[in-house]
Amino acid sequence: MTSLTISDSDLEGVKNKVVVVTGAASGIGLATVKLLLNLGAKVVASDVNELPEPEKDLVTFMKVDVTSWKEQLEMFKTAKAKFGNIDHVFANAAGISPTVSLLEEDVDESGDLLPPKLNTINVNLLGCLYTVKLGIYYLKHNPEGGSIVMTGSGSSFRRFTATDYTTTKHAVLGLLRSLYGSLHPKLPIRINAIAPGWTDTAIIPRPAISIIGESLFQSADVVARSAILLMADKNRHGEMLYSDRGKYWDIEKGEAGLNAYATRMVGQEGQGAEEEAYARSMRIREEMEAKAAAAETSK
Ligand SMILES: NC(=O)c1ccc[n+]([C@@H]2O[C@H](COP(=O)([O-])OP(=O)(O)OC[C@H]3O[C@@H](n4cnc5c(N)ncnc54)[C@H](O)[C@@H]3O)[C@@H](O)[C@H]2O)c1
Structure with missing residues (x-):
């Protein structure tokens, strides 16, 4: 696990780049949109909810539910038609509610056990798969290529009791590892992920933040910097950048990373x-x- 710092100059590479962001109306997505705009990027932002002012007027906004292939396709087509190329894709949208534990004993009218609800799986995993597939297609057709950043979590690589949420966030690490060898340098596409620790956003209700402990939480601005670093730095591919209370580590790549650690184990x-x-x-x-x-x- 390699710790790193992120300076303002590390983020300058996104100037004039076209960035597609999902889950952009709140929290980490919104903080990333704000920072991208400050850095001179062109943003196509989407969410099921409207963006707040003033960002709403400064980006191309599309109302998109990430579980809809059609809506996501439309978003990518619009971005391409408006800007000619897409340079970076931020697959960020996710939700944690309602979660299922698989221990539920909910039954139908005949008393038979019901299947688990797939809401969280659909938004967090299916939605991310759709964004990544579309991202690969459009970046492949950009002569300069570009990058995809997915939002994982501390629960991408640790035990966390929210069963479906943790499963989908482990899948983000799975996607990173499985696509790593098929993209750069065979294709001009880098893929990376961020793994935020506790972050003060709408996904965690205010009372829960107090119970967990305010001091454990970082601001969404901290996480936005990790996402933009992965876009801006052309040397980063196959990394999962973990952020916790304002500090950053690449937990996946390199000799000190999880992948090399697992390889040493087996x-x-x-x-x-x-x-x-x-x-x-x-x-x-x-x-x-x-x-x-x-x-x-x-x-
Ligand atoms: N806040 C944390 O502590 C934390 C920690 C680790 C990972 N994350 C991840 O960060 C990402 C962003 O979450 P956040 O913390 O900023 O929460 P947030 O609730 O502030 O933002 C999530 C955004 O996603 C949007 N969204 C939800 N379902 C959607 C759908 N079906 N289609 C399109 N948009 C949808 C919401 O409207 C919202 O704007 C998520 O992937 C989350 O899992 C958050």
């Missing part, structure tokens, strides 16, 4: 063998599919 050979076996099995599968398709057309 052994380098094990990890390498898994990757190689997966690549081989995919090649065999493609060959079999190609043979089957050829046999079909020769009938």
Whole structure:
């Protein structure tokens, strides 16, 4: 885990860049929009709620529910039509309520156990997958490429009892790790994530902040800086920047990061063998599919 500081000059690279932000009306999303505007970026901001003044008049705003592929597609098409290219994508929208624990014993009229509600999974995971897929498509078609930043959480890599929320935030780390090898340098797209610790936003009700302890909370401005650093610094790829009470650490990459730590636990050979076996099995599968398709057309 490598600690770092973020200076104002580290963020200057987003000047004149076009940035798409989801969940932009409040908290970390709004703080990021404000800082992006101060740094001279062009922002396409979206949320299910309206943006407050004055940001509303300073950005291209779209009302978008991230669980709707159609609405997200429209947002990306609008950004491309208006600015010609998209440079950075911030997949930030998420919610934590209502959460499910899987311990519920809610039943239907016949007394049969009901399936878990998927609200949080849909917003936090499906919504993020949609943003990332669209982001890859549009960044691939930008000759200069760009970057995707996803919002994870301290619960992306630690135990936290909000079952569905923690599952989706672990999935953000999963997305980061699984896409890392398919993007830069094969494609001109970097992917990174932020992992905020407790942050004073609307996602945590005021009374809960008092109970947890005010001193544990950082401002959303702290987190916004970590998101923009990942966009601005072209050397950052595959990182998860954790922020806690105003301090920053890359918890994923490098020799001191979680990925290298896990590799040391299972052994380098094990990890390498898994990757190689997966690549081989995919090649065999493609060959079999190609043979089957050829046999079909020769009938
Ligand atoms: N606040 C924290 O302590 C904390 C810690 C770790 C991670 N996070 C993450 O930070 C991100 C931002 O949350 P925040 O803390 O700023 O909370 P917030 O409630 O202030 O902001 C979340 C925004 O997402 C929007 N949103 C919710 N559902 C949406 C949907 N279906 N489609 C589009 N927009 C939607 C909300 O309207 C809101 O504007 C989330 O991914 C959250 O999980 C927050």
